[in-house]
Amino acid sequence: MxxxxxxxxxxxxxxxxxxxxxxxxxxxxxxxxxxxxxxxxxSRDDLLHELGARSHDRWEESMDAVGVDEVATSRDPERIEACLRELMGRYLADSDDFGFALTDAVLTSAPDLLARSDRLAEREVALLAAAQEVGVLRDDLPARWLGHAVYGLLVAARDAVREGDVPRRDLDDLVLTTFLKGTSA
Amino acid sequence: MxxxxxxxxxxxxxxxxxxxxxxxxxxxxxxxxxxxxxxxxxSRDDLLHELGARSHDRWEESMDAVGVDEVATSRDPERIEACLRELMGRYLADSDDFGFALTDAVLTSAPDLLARSDRLAEREVALLAAAQEVGVLRDDLPARWLGHAVYGLLVAARDAVREGDVPRRDLDDLVLTTFLKGTSA
DNA sequence: TCGACTTGAGACATGAATGTCTCATGTGAG
DNA sequence: CTCACATGAGACATTCATGTCTCAAGTCGA
CATH class of the missing domain: 1.10.10 (Arc Repressor Mutant, subunit A)
Structure with missing residues (x-):
């Protein structure tokens, strides 16, 4: 069945x-x-692990789809910025399905998932660092911090929608503009 | 003993x-x-509840200390901006002690804590909205979203320090500038 | 139709954490 | 010194989720 x-x-x-x-x-x-x-x-861990692996698959697919690695080495500001924007949109779409994975304890304790997570984060950070080098992003912030900020905003986005404070359709713009331009007038 | x-x-x-x-x-x-x-x-819930209450105490104390309500009604841009900055610093200090409370499931399920959390968030959102009205913050984003963004960045900050990607002493500036100015070059 | 296979229901054993209780010990006040 | 009291250790009973197992019922293909 x-x-x-x-x-x-x-x-x-x-x-x-x-x-x-x-x-x-x-x-x-x-x-x-x-x-x-x-x-x-x-086992339950087995199930969670499988879901965790798939959330990592999605993460990886999203990065592959936008060609993170190639774009990161392209040194083309416009491509890099477009890539960042598209990536964020994909992350948000992924978190519609795997939102729970953002903060689940089981998923952040399995060694192999952790290792994979590190590798994926590294690719992402490489893009962020490249964005800094070509002047798309500020270069006075640690690239790794930028990665964490993206993650934090994804958590914020998930919760904002959950609590009904923001309609889903507004999320992409909201998160992107907050990340890129900040909230100052 | x-x-x-x-x-x-x-x-x-x-x-x-x-x-x-x-x-x-x-x-x-x-x-x-x-x-x-x-x-x-x-019971364990009893203990967690007590800690949750204290984390809310800290949140409230932080808002009281910077005079959120009074500042929010002052319509003085400089005071409001200074208040926001100080508040963020206090939140980060609070999360040094109560970081776990940011994402703990027990704390976000107790009805009374939830209710209190709502009330506190409301005061915070009032300040954010005031900041928008006097031109300190962009007014094209929902004030409630700004609240969630603050929260998300606190989570990001906690994790960044936990993973050793950012030294604690840099956090205040990092979070503030990310929140206010964003990450664009 | 028959037979191999899968499924849902449920019984069962296990393990972990909880909350209760008792008791011997140790300490501090008087 | 002595007594009242709080404590730590640990035994218990309970609860809950887990994982295993069996069995009757259903399905699908030959």
Whole structure:
């Protein structure tokens, strides 16, 4: 009946609402028996790990899609800026699906996911650093800080929408302009 | 031996490192028997709740200290801007002690804490809105979004320091300039 | 139709954390 | 010194999620 993919999708959806849902709850959410859930994922960690891997897949796909590495070495200000903008939009789209992953403890403790996260962040930081070198971004801030700032704004965006303070459709512009231009008049 | 205050302080310190520490661990961290911990706090929720209340106290104290309400109604651009800057510095100092509270699930589910959080956020948003009205902050962004952005940057700051990407002493300037001026060159 | 396979329901054992309770010990006030 | 009191250690009972297992029912293909 329910394929592994459908189960994962249901779990993903549900975890975005209740990040601490038990296996029983996740099974119910997927319309599947608890035993069946365990047939697909030997443990809860296993399931979370799989979802974590997929969120990293999305992160990587987003960076690949905009050609982060190539653009970073292009030294073309316009391409770099366009790349940054597109990347942010993709991140926001990704966080619609994987918002829970932004702050989930399990995902930030698995060593392999951590290692991968580091590698991906490194690619992102390379783009940010390149943006600084060609004058797209201020170069008086550590590139790694810029990475953290992006992340922080994603968390802010997720929460703002969750709490109904901002409509989803406004998010892209809101986050981008806040990140790039700040909030000063 | 260990007073209630000392226990709370130890728990606070420890939860900043391991937000999911058990009562047994927290008791050990406070150098106190598990039974004694329970004599002070009937349940883990009780302890967390107390810490949550204190983090709200700090938030409130910070806003009181800079006179948020009075400044917000002053319509004096310079005072408002100075107030914003000072407030951000205080928030960062607060998050040194209560960083874990920024994202802890227990604290964001207790109804009374939530209600209080709403009230405090409202005062903060009033200041942000005032800043917009007198031309200190851009008025093309929802004031509530500005509040979320502040929060997101606090999370970013906490993580950046945790991961060693930014020295603590640089945080104040980093966060402030990122928030106000953004990252564009 | 038959048979191999999958599924959901549920029983079961386990482990972790919680909260309660008792008791021997140690300390401080009088 | 002595007594009242708080403490730490630890035994217990309970709860909850987990992971395993079995079994009856259903499905799909031969």
């Amino acid at each position: 329910a394929t592994r993919e459908e189960i994962l999708a249901a779990a993903q959806r549900h975890l975005n609402v209740d990040p601490r849902a038990s296996m029983a709850v996740l099974a119910a959410a997927a319309g599947v028996g608890r035993a069946t859930l365990h047939r697909h994922f030997s | 260990a007073t209630r205050e000392e226990i709370l302080a130890a728990a606070q310190r420890h939860l900043n490192v391991d937000p999911r520490a058990s009562m047994a661990v927290l008791a050990a961290a406070a150098g106190v028997g598990r039974a004694t911990l329970h004599r002070h706090f009937s």
